[in-house]
Amino acid sequence: xAIVAQETKLxxxxxxxxxxxxxxxxxxxxxxxxxxxxxxxxxxxxxxxLFTFAPTLENYLNMTENYDYWRFAIxxxxxxxxxxxxxxxxxxxxxYAMAFNPSRRTKDVLMWMLSTKMLPAAxxxxxxxFLTKNFxxxxxxxxxxxxxxxxxxxxxxxxMLFTYFKEIPKEIIEAGQMDxxxxxxxxxxxLIPLAWGGIASTALLCFIFCWNEAYWTVRLTTxxxxxxxxxxxxxxxxxxxxxxxxxxxxxxxVGPIVILGWFCQKQLVQGLTFGAVK
Amino acid sequence: MSNRTxxxxxxAPAVILLLIWMIVPLSMTLFFSFIRYVLSSLNRPxxxxxxxxxxxxxxxxxxxxxxxxxxxAIQNSLLIVGSIxxxxxxxxxxxxxxxxxxxxxxxxxxxxLISPFFVMPAVNAVLWINMILDPVLGLQGLAVDGLNGLIAxxxxxxxxxxxxxxxxxxxxxxxxxxxxxxxxxxxxxxxxWTPFAVLIFMTSLQSEDQQQKExxxxxxxxxxxxxxxxxLPHLGRPIAIVVMIQAIFHLSLYAEIxxxxxxxxxxxxxxxxxxxxxxxxxxxxxxxIFAVILANIIAIFLLRMVGKTLMx
Numbered sequence: 236x237a238i239v240a241q242e243t244k245l246x247x248x249x250x251x252x253x254x255x256x257x258x259x260x261x262x263x264x265x266x267x268x269x270x271x272x273x274x275x276x277x278x279x280x281x282x283x284x285l286f287t288f289a290p291t292l293e294n295y296l297n298m299t300e301n302y303d304y305w306r307f308a309i310x311x312x313x314x315x316x317x318x319x320x321x322x323x324x325x326x327x328x329x330x331y332a333m334a335f336n337p338s339r340r341t342k343d344v345l346m347w348m349l350s351t352k353m354l355p356a357a358x359x360x361x362x363x364x365f366l367t368k369n370f371x372x373x374x375x376x377x378x379x380x381x382x383x384x385x386x387x388x389x390x391x392x393x394x395m396l397f398t399y400f401k402e403i404p405k406e407i408i409e410a411g412q413m414d415x416x417x418x419x420x421x422x423x424x425x426l427i428p429l430a431w432g433g434i435a436s437t438a439l440l441c442f443i444f445c446w447n448e449a450y451w452t453v454r455l456t457t458x459x460x461x462x463x464x465x466x467x468x469x470x471x472x473x474x475x476x477x478x479x480x481x482x483x484x485x486x487x488x489v490g491p492i493v494i495l496g497w498f499c500q501k502q503l504v505q506g507l508t509f510g511a512v513k
Numbered sequence: 514m515s516n517r518t519x520x521x522x523x524x525a526p527a528v529i530l531l532l533i534w535m536i537v538p539l540s541m542t543l544f545f546s547f548i549r550y551v552l553s554s555l556n557r558p559x560x561x562x563x564x565x566x567x568x569x570x571x572x573x574x575x576x577x578x579x580x581x582x583x584x585x586a587i588q589n590s591l592l593i594v595g596s597i598x599x600x601x602x603x604x605x606x607x608x609x610x611x612x613x614x615x616x617x618x619x620x621x622x623x624x625x626l627i628s629p630f631f632v633m634p635a636v637n638a639v640l641w642i643n644m645i646l647d648p649v650l651g652l653q654g655l656a657v658d659g660l661n662g663l664i665a666x667x668x669x670x671x672x673x674x675x676x677x678x679x680x681x682x683x684x685x686x687x688x689x690x691x692x693x694x695x696x697x698x699x700x701x702x703x704x705x706w707t708p709f710a711v712l713i714f715m716t717s718l719q720s721e722d723q724q725q726k727e728x729x730x731x732x733x734x735x736x737x738x739x740x741x742x743x744x745l746p747h748l749g750r751p752i753a754i755v756v757m758i759q760a761i762f763h764l765s766l767y768a769e770i771x772x773x774x775x776x777x778x779x780x781x782x783x784x785x786x787x788x789x790x791x792x793x794x795x796x797x798x799x800x801x802i803f804a805v806i807l808a809n810i811i812a813i814f815l816l817r818m819v820g821k822t823l824m825x
Contacts, residue, residue, distance in 0.1 A: 251616040257608055258622035264704065265628055267652070268640050280650040282658065325526045332523035336516055344528065346816055351535045353812040355765045357783035358801030359538035361545065361790045366538070386534045393527060418519050447633040449768035450783070464768065467635035471642075471772040478644055485636040496631030497624050503709075504716045507758060511819045512713050512751050 265493070272482035279478035294483030301477075302484045307466040311488075313377055314452075314462060315445035318384035319438050322392045325385070327434070330396035331422055335408050345397065348390040349509060356387075356450045363455065375459045380452060384445045391506055392441050398510045399433025400426070436502035439495060446492050463488040539805070546573050546798035553792065563794075573799035583800065586785040593698055593781060594763045598756055600703045605710025605755065606748060610740065612711075613718045630708040638772035641701040648685035657685040691778040698769045698779075706762075710755050717751040718744070750818070757815035764808055782807070 271279050273290040298304040333341045363383075368374040403426070411425045427434065449464040456465055467485060470477075496503075504512060549560045549567040560567055577583050612622060629637075645652050660683055667677035688697035721744065729739055770784045780788065782804045789797035 250611060250614065251618070254608075254612050254616060254622050255618065257611070258625035261704070261708065262625040262628055264640055264645060265632065267644060268636075271644060282655045285655070325530065328523040329527035332520040336520040338517070338520070342820065344524065346820055348527070348531055349819065350812060350816060351531050353761050353808050353815075354535065354539065355783065355801070355804040355808050357765060357767070357786040358804045359542055360786060360801070361794050361797055362538035362541035364790075365541070386530060389527060389531060418523070443631060447631070449634040450765065453635075453768065453771070454787075464633055464635045467633070467639055468768060468772060471635075471639055471775075478650070481639065482644065485639060489632045489636050492633070493628050493631045496627065500623070500627055500712060501716075503630075504713055507709070508713060508751075508754050509819045511754050512717050 265489075268482050269486050269490075271478055272486045274479045274482075276477050276479040279482070294480045295487070297480065298484055298487060301480050302466060302470065304466070304484055304487060307461055307463045308487070310377065310380075310460055311446055311462040311464075314380040314384055314460065315442050317377070317381045318388065318445045319441045321381060321385045322389050322441055323434065323438060326389060326392040326396055326437075327427070328422060330393050330400055331426055333393075334397050334400035334403075335405060345394065348393055352387070352390045360454060363451075367455065374455065375457045375461075377460045379455060380460050380462070383451045383455065384448060387448070387451070388441045388444050391444070391509075392437055394509050395437045395440070395502070395506050396430075396433065398505060399430050399437070403429050436499050437506070439499045440502050440506045443492055443496060443499070542798045542801045544798075545794050546802050547571075548795060549573075550794040550798075551792050552794065569795065573795040574802075577796050577799045577803070580796075582780065582785055582788075583803075586780050586782050589695055589779065590764060590781040593695055593702075593766065594760055596699045597702050597706065597763055598759055600699070601706045601710045601759065602752055602755060604703070604707045605714050606745075606752070608707070608711045609714035609718055610744060613715060626711055627708045629705050630712075632705065634705075634768040635772065637701050637705055638698075638769045641704070642688060642697055642773050646688045646697055646700075648687045654685050657683050688773070689777055691774075694774040694777055694779045697773050698766070701769060701773075702763065702766065706759060709759075713751050713755055714748055717748060721747050754815070754818060757811055757818070760811045761808060761815070764804070764811075 270286075272294055273292070274284060274288050275291055275293065278284040278288050294301075333345065364374065367379055373379045407429065408421060408425060411421050416424060446462075447464070449468070452462045452464045453468050456462070467488060470481060470484075545563060547569060548563060548565065549557075549569045549572070550563050551557075551560050554560050608626070612619060612626075632640075643651060648654050648657075664677050664680050664683075668674050670677070686693060688694055726739060726743060729743060734742075764781075765783050766781060767783045767787075770779065770781055771787075774780065774784070782800065786797050786800045786804065789800055
């Protein structure tokens with residue numbers, strides 16, 4: 236029989252109350268953003284309309300007119316989706332080889348990959364601008380953002396895939412090898428169906444990181460490939476004039492991702508601590 | 514093909530891509546940091562093309578080290594990163610211990626708590642600096658107005674009115690000044706990253722040795738000594754990891770500084786590099802190399818910790 240720590244009366248009542256209080260406190264700014272998005276710009280700054288106001292959808296309906304929202308949103312979708320796909324395309328074979336065919340150097344390769352993630356982006360800002368603007372002519376293109384977003388997330392993707400793949404018994408893969416399936420077939424027919432859940436959560440997390448990225452997306456774009464981060468950054472100082480419409484466009488930019496995020500809390504721990512916390 | 518060759522071929526694309534990504538821009542930064550290189554110069558047009566003939570040795574490094582902005586940016590980076598680390602770890606441990614036990618609605622509280630982490634940094638900054646912290650139109654301004662109104666109302670009361678009439682009128686704080694905007698950044702990033710710390714500490718607490726805890730309870734250990742001698746040591750490793758991962762992320766904090774502090778003098782290293790890069794590429798590159806060195810010092814410790822658990 237397990238001895239469960241007896242909670243004092245204060246504990247039984249205090250803990251839920253305090254926990255709920257803290258939870259609501261942390262969520263409040265998001266709630267406030269969503270609430271403000273249903274107020275007109277004029278109402279949004281008036282104390283008498285803090286919680287009681289006539290809700291309006293006007294901010295959402297005018298999002299295209301006010302901010303050209305969809306152009307930026309489509310850019311965010313394109314760059315995040317393709318960067319994630321590309322990272323998986325490069326990462327799956329690599330993680331597969333490291334998980335099922337490790338050599339003495341595998342550990343070093345993984346550590347080195349991780350270390351590329353620690354390079355401060357600002358340190359290579361100018362060379363990146365220089366190379367892509369003057370030399371390659373790909374500044375402010377989707378292609379460039381896809382490439383950069385893929386590269387900065389590739390270490391995390393490989394790392395996560397590696398930890399998932401390692402949990403698959405080696406015998407299953409070897410059985411496939413004996414049947415004379417080639418490597419590509421092994422990956423497609425055996426590995427991907429087996430590790431589907433892990434691959435999906437890796438993709439989800441990579442997508443979220445791409446969507447929220449705010450250094451390269453701001454510094455390597457001007458208009459053509461500008462994403463939602465760039466849009467919001469460009470409208471940073473409305474001086475209270477446009478709280479309503481700015482809230483609406485912000486809600487539209489973060490809403491889907493926050494909801495996606497709810498589904499990958501566990502993967503987040505693994506993805507961000509590189510398997511070091513279990 | 515042998516297994517080994519196949520394995521190499523499979524890893525090659527990722528390794529080559531990351532190798533290029535790491536080596537090409539960084540070696541350019543290193544080169545630029547040793548030459549005189551500006552984007553526009555009326556007197557010395559030859560400095561506008563990167564060339565070995567403009568060699569400056571450690572001149573850019575000296576220039577950067579002697580500039581007031583650099584010292585300020587380093588101090589400010591450390592202030593911002595240090596405060597965020599202290600606050601997120603403290604709140605993170607307390608909240609994780611609080612919600613580690615079952616209570617009604619725990620799942621919902623978890624979802625509420627984790628949400629800030631997924632808000633994009635640009636929205637985080639715009640939301641806090643305008644709608645919450647603005648001294649006039651934000652919630653802060655409204656709250657201060659409300660309190661002042663309340664105090665003014667109290668002055669008319671008999672007996673205790675005198676007490677309230679001594680109170681000064683509250684002034685809202687502007688978070689757009691040089692120093693206060695750093696505080697604003699600390700508040701918004703702490704809000705965003707405390708959930709991350711909570712999540713990791715909670716994951717770790719689930720593997721805490723329950724039998725040890727029960728033994729401690731039998732021995733009459735109170736809640737505080739259980740926390741102090743069992744939980745906190747158990748969290749030592751996750752705390753170290755949270756600190757290092759956050760240090761690496763926050764040393765390159767950019768969107769928040771850009772949105773909150775643009776033009777008001779508040780800056781950190783990445784922001785300073787951006788400022789230098791508007792013209793003086795040599796100085797920007799030297800600053801970049803300093804940033805790399807700083808990140809590396811932290812990264813070495815982090816990689817060691819992560820490396821230990823890699824192959825188990």
